[in-house]
Amino acid sequence: MPYAVNAMPRRRSLTPDQLAAAALAVIDRDGLAGLSMRAVAQEIGMSTMALYRYVDDRGELEQLVIELVLSTVDTGPPGTASSWYERIEVMVGRLRGVVGAHPWIVPLIIAHRHQSVAVLRWSETVVAILAEAGLDGRDRVVALRCLLAYVVGAIQLEHLGPLAGPGTQVIADRGEFPQLSETARQAGGVGPGEEFDGGLAMLLRGMANGR
Amino acid sequence: MPYAVNAMPRRRSLTPDQLAAAALAVIDRDGLAGLSMRAVAQEIGMSTMALYRYVDDRGELEQLVIELVLSTVDTGPPGTASSWYERIEVMVGRLRGVVGAHPWIVPLIIAHRHQSVAVLRWSETVVAILAEAGLDGRDRVVALRCLLAYVVGAIQLEHLGPLAGPGTQVIADRGEFPQLSETARQAGGVGPGEEFDGGLAMLLRGMANGR
DNA sequence: AGACGTAAGCGTACAGCATACGCTTACGAT
DNA sequence: ATCGTAAGCGTATGCTGTACGCTTACGTCT
Numbered sequence: 001m002p003y004a005v006n007a008m009p010r011r012r013s014l015t016p017d018q019l020a021a022a023a024l025a026v027i028d029r030d031g032l033a034g035l036s037m038r039a040v041a042q043e044i045g046m047s048t049m050a051l052y053r054y055v056d057d058r059g060e061l062e063q064l065v066i067e068l069v070l071s072t073v074d075t076g077p078p079g080t081a082s083s084w085y086e087r088i089e090v091m092v093g094r095l096r097g098v099v100g101a102h103p104w105i106v107p108l109i110i111a112h113r114h115q116s117v118a119v120l121r122w123s124e125t126v127v128a129i130l131a132e133a134g135l136d137g138r139d140r141v142v143a144l145r146c147l148l149a150y151v152v153g154a155i156q157l158e159h160l161g162p163l164a165g166p167g168t169q170v171i172a173d174r175g176e177f178p179q180l181s182e183t184a185r186q187a188g189g190v191g192p193g194e195e196f197d198g199g200l201a202m203l204l205r206g207m208a209n210g211r
Numbered sequence: 212m213p214y215a216v217n218a219m220p221r222r223r224s225l226t227p228d229q230l231a232a233a234a235l236a237v238i239d240r241d242g243l244a245g246l247s248m249r250a251v252a253q254e255i256g257m258s259t260m261a262l263y264r265y266v267d268d269r270g271e272l273e274q275l276v277i278e279l280v281l282s283t284v285d286t287g288p289p290g291t292a293s294s295w296y297e298r299i300e301v302m303v304g305r306l307r308g309v310v311g312a313h314p315w316i317v318p319l320i321i322a323h324r325h326q327s328v329a330v331l332r333w334s335e336t337v338v339a340i341l342a343e344a345g346l347d348g349r350d351r352v353v354a355l356r357c358l359l360a361y362v363v364g365a366i367q368l369e370h371l372g373p374l375a376g377p378g379t380q381v382i383a384d385r386g387e388f389p390q391l392s393e394t395a396r397q398a399g400g401v402g403p404g405e406e407f408d409g410g411l412a413m414l415l416r417g418m419a420n421g422r
Numbered sequence: 423a424g425a426c427g428t429a430a431g432c433g434t435a436c437a438g439c440a441t442a443c444g445c446t447t448a449c450g451a452t
Numbered sequence: 453a454t455c456g457t458a459a460g461c462g463t464a465t466g467c468t469g470t471a472c473g474c475t476t477a478c479g480t481c482t
Contacts, residue, residue: 009428010477036468047432049470058469107318110367120388127390138409141398145368146410150357153364156321157356177331179338187352198349199357206417220457221448247439260441261460269440 012053014044019054020064024102027065032104037061062108063115069105070118073098075125084133085204088147091126092200095151103159106152123148135210143207150203158192223264225255230265231279234272235313243315248272273319274326280316281329284309288336295344296415299358302337303411306362314370317363334359346421354418361414369403 022043027035037058041048055061078090099106113119123144130140175181190198233254238246248269252259266272289301310317324330334355341351386392401409 009479010430011479012430037470038468049433049472050431052470053430110371114372120391124388124391127394131390137397138401138405140394141401142406142409143413144394145365145406146361146413149364149368149410150361151364152367153360153362154356156363157360160321161325177335179342180331180335183338183351183355186348190349190352194349195353195356198353199360202354202357202417202421203414204417205420206413206415209416209420210413220450221459222450223459248441249439258461260462263441264459 014046014054016054016064017068019044019051019061020068023061023065024068024105027104028102032107035062059112063112066105066108066112067116067118069098069102070109070116070122073118073122075118075121077125077128084129085208087129088126088133088204089197089200091122091129092147092151095122096155096196099151100155100159103155106156106160110152130207133207135207139207139210146203150199154196154199158196225257225265227265227275228279230255230262230272231275234276235279235316238276238315239313243318246273270323274323277316277319277323278327278329280309280313281320281327281333284329284333286329286332286336288339295340296419298340299337299344299415300408300411302333302340303358303362306333307366307407310362311366311370314366317367317371321363341418344418346418350418350421357414357418361410365407365410369407 019040023035023040026039026043030039037051038048040061041051051061055064074094078087080087082090099109109116109119126147127140127144130143135143230251234246234251237250237254241250248262249259251272252262262272266275285305289298291298293301310320320327320330337358338351338355341354346354
C-alpha cells in the first residue's frame with residue numbers, strides 16, 4: 001500500500017520556493033556566475049547533494065528561480081479607464097519592474113521562457129490589449145514578440161554591460177566618432193528609466209500607426 | 212638592446228584572428244557553453260596553456276571573438292539615395308545578418324560591447340542617420356539604445372530559446388490562454404525574418420512620428 | 423512498544439573548468 | 453657556436469556539476 005502524500009517517512013524541510021529564494025539570493029549577491037549548487041546549499045545550510053532531492057539538475061533550479069520571480073508580476077488587466085497605449089505601458093512596466101530588480105536572471109528567462117506559465121499569463125493579457133487596439137493576425141504576433149525583445153534587450157543593455165564610462169566614453173572622446181561622442185555627452189542627462197520609457201513610447205507610437 | 216618587433220626569438224605560430232576563428236568555430240559547433248580554453252586549444256592543436264601566450268584570460272579571448280565577428284559588419288553609410296528610414300533598416304539588417312549567423316555570441320556582445328570598436332563604428336553611422344532624420348538630444352540617445360536593445364533582444368529570442376513548439380504550443384493549446392493560442396496559431400505563418408522586420412518597422416514608424 | 427521501509431540528507435569521487443607557476447625548447451641575434 | 457628570449461607545455465590547485473551509495477529520521481504497521 002503506497003503512502004499518502006503527507007505521510008512520507010521524513011518530511012522535506014524545504015519548500016521549492018525556499019530553495020528558489022536561496023538561489024535568487026545568491027544570484028542577487030554574486031551574479032549569475034556566482035550561482036552554483038554548492039553556493040545555494042551553503043545559503044540554506046544543507047549539503048550540496050541534498051539539493052538534488054528537490055531538483056533533478058541545475059537547470060531545474062534555474063527554472064524554479066525564474067518562476068519565483070516572474071510569478072510576482074501582476075498579470076491582471078490594468079483598469080479599462082486608460083487607453084490601450086497606457087495599458088501596454090503598465091504591463092511592460094510591471095515586467096520591467098520585477099525583472100529589472102534581478103537583472104542577472106534575464107539570460108535564464110530567455111532560456112527557460114517556454115516553460116514559464118508566468119510569461120504566458122503576461123503575454124495573454126498583453127495580446128488581449130493589443131487586440132483591443134485593433135491589431136490582429138500578423139501584426140499582433142509581431143507586436144508581442146517585439147515588446148518582449150525590447151524589454152529583454154533593454155534590461156540587459158542597462159544592467160549587464162560593465163560600467164559604461166571607461167570603455168565607451170574614453171574611445172568616443174578621442175574625436176574619432178564625433179556624432180557618437182556628442183550623443184554620448186547628452187546621454188549623461190538621461191536616466192535609465194526615461195531611456196526605457198522613451199524607447200517604449202517610440203515602439204508604441206509605431207504600433208498605433210499600423211500600416 | 213631590445214629586439215625589433217619581427218625578430219623575436221621564436222615567431223608566434225598563430226595570429227590573434229586565427230585564435231579567434233578557432234574559438235568561434237567551437238562556439239558555432241557546441242554553443243557558448245562548449246567554449247573552453249581546452250576546447251579551443253584542441254581545435255588549433257596546441258596545449259591549453261599555450262593560449263595564454265596570446266590572451267591574458269578567457270575574457271580577452273571572448274573579446275577577440277566578438278571583434279572578429281563584428282568587424283565583418285559593413286559600417287559604411289548606405290547610399291544616400293534612399294530615405295533615412297530605409298538606411299536605418301539597412302544598418303540594422305547588416306548587424307542582424309552578421310550576428311544572427313553566430314547567435315551564441317550575443318551574450319558576449321552585451322558583456323564586451325563597450326570595448327568593441329566595431330560597435331562604435333556602427334553606432335556612429337546610425338547616429339549620423341538619426342541626426343539627418345531630425346532626431347537630436349534626448350531622442351537620438353533613446354533611439355540608438357532602443358535599436359540596439361531590439362536587435363539584441365530579438366536575436367536572442369529567435370535563436371536562444373529551446374525549440375518553440377513543445378513548450379509554448381502545448382500549454383497554449385490547453386485552452387487556458389485563448390488569445391495567446393489564437394495568436395500563436397497565426398505565428399506559424401510568420402517567418403523569423405518577417406517578424407524581425409515587422410518589429411523594426413514599428414520601431415522606425417514610432418521614431419518618425421516623434422512627439 | 424517495537425520493527426520495518428522509505429525517502430531525506432550527506433560524503434566521497436570523478437571529470438571538466440580556468441589558470442598560476444615553472445620547465446623545456448626553438449630560434450633570431452650576436 | 454653561443455646566448456637570451458619568448459613560445460609552448462606539464463603539472464597542480466581550487467573551482468564546477470553530479471553519479472553513487474551510505475546513514476539516519478520518522479511515519480506506518482504490527
